[in-house]
Amino acid sequence: MYEEQDLDLDTIGKTQKNKKYVKIIVIVSVIVALAIVGALFFTLYGKDDETANSSEGNVVSETVSESSVASVESISDDLSEEISGEIISEVASGEASEESVDASEESSEEVSEEPEHGWVINSMGYTYLYQGKGYNQFNGTSSTAGKYAAALNEFVQSVSFPVYSMIAPTAVEFVEIPYDVKQSDDFYNSSQKNFISNSYEAFKGTGIDIYSSISSKAKEEYLYFRTDKNWTADAAYLAYVDFCSATGNIPAAKTGYELGSYNGYLGNFYNATSSMKLKANADVVNYYRVNVSFPCTVNMYSGNLVYKDRALIYTQLTNPTSFGYYAFLGDRGESFTITSQNSATEKSILVIGDSSAFPFVPFLAANYRNIYFINAEAYKGNVQSYISDKTIDEAVVLSYATSATTSSYVSKLGDMFKTVAEPSPEQSSESEPSNS
Secondary structure (H helix, E strand, C coil), rough: CCCHHHHHHHHHHHHHHHHHHHHHHHHHHHHHHHHHHHHHHHHCCCCCCCCHHHHHHHHHHHHHHHHHHHHHHHHHHHHHHHHHHHHHHHHHHHHHHHHHHHHHHHHHHHHEEEEEEEEECCCCCCEEEEEEEECCCCCCHHHHHHHHHHHHHHHHHHCCEEEEEECCCHHCCCCCCCHHHHHHHHCCCCCCCHHHHHHHHCCEEEECCCCCCCCCCCCCCCCCCCCCEEECCHHHHHHHHHHHHCCCCCCHHHHHHCCEEEEECCCCHHHHHHHHHHHCCCCEEEEEHHHHHHHHHEEEECCCCCEEEEEEECCCCCCCCHHHHHCCCCCCCEEEEEEECCCCCEEEEEECCCCHHCCHHHHHHHCEEEEEEEECCCCCCHHHHHHCCCCEEEEEEEHHHHHHHHHHHHHHHHCCCCCCCCCCHHHHHHHHCCCC
């Protein structure tokens, strides 16, 4: 019985509203008609007595305009009062407020809700999101593997010390995504394991397998960030252990280092996409204070500028949410020179790499007296010129598999490794300053 009564009241209310709207439409129509009549009056009779009728026309026009404005304002006020009265009445009855809250909640949920998976076009190009994590697609081939090896081979053939290559797999290699999801999103990836193997086969130096140790622990340890393209310090440590095994060094146990961390890190995947799912899945940047056991002198170089007395590990970053990865060597200079006081050997090593090298390099302080690190993504010089006044015992090139398939990165390495022609004796004598 109550449901029928509510329905009748609702119907009556709607009918009353319709009547009010019809009344408003009629009033507006009358005003428009008056305006048209005024315009016609001025057009038809304005030519007989230009001055007088012009004045009359203006009066009529002004009168119509004023009455129109007054009418519209009156209607607007009446309509506002009617609507306000109706809303107040409905809120008082508790009917409209519930509907309004429900609609607001639904709208809020729609804005904040994001799909569980899919592509996001952004400043980085394309980022794939899956269950609150970001991924870079990998589409390396045997051809691109050969091109990367060829760039490194030019360097190998130009030096007398051993050169090692380490290609780091990325997170997308180990994520399990259902086939139907990959198919619907067109998110297919080639095998990084095969790519790395093909590159090492074409490489004329020594390729170091870090894939096996990382793949064996990728599902059980925190080796990759969720909101950033980079690997963690724990993944870099696994690579360090494999490197030591291949080069005859004894790795220092990471358990001997003090562990520190930054919470709430939001990396470049988040910065590019502003995904709320990524924000809700913020990372923790763990770092090992290698510099406590192995104090180092660190200098950073950018262009012609030298920044002395830098830190190996930064434990007091002012904005770790955005720059947590800067815990490793701080700012991204073009190159770094690191002198370790308590290293196990007097050897010197040259490291050339992308961002994967930043958490890797600090661990080398346990084994090498001098570490020369070239940030391949920022360096603008020539490697031959760089090492011309240095004694290097061995070198390693460390890159993510995704970097090794990027043509711009490989081309940059090729330019860095080009052999610089030595000046002839005549050119040398001409360029030497006179003693007089």
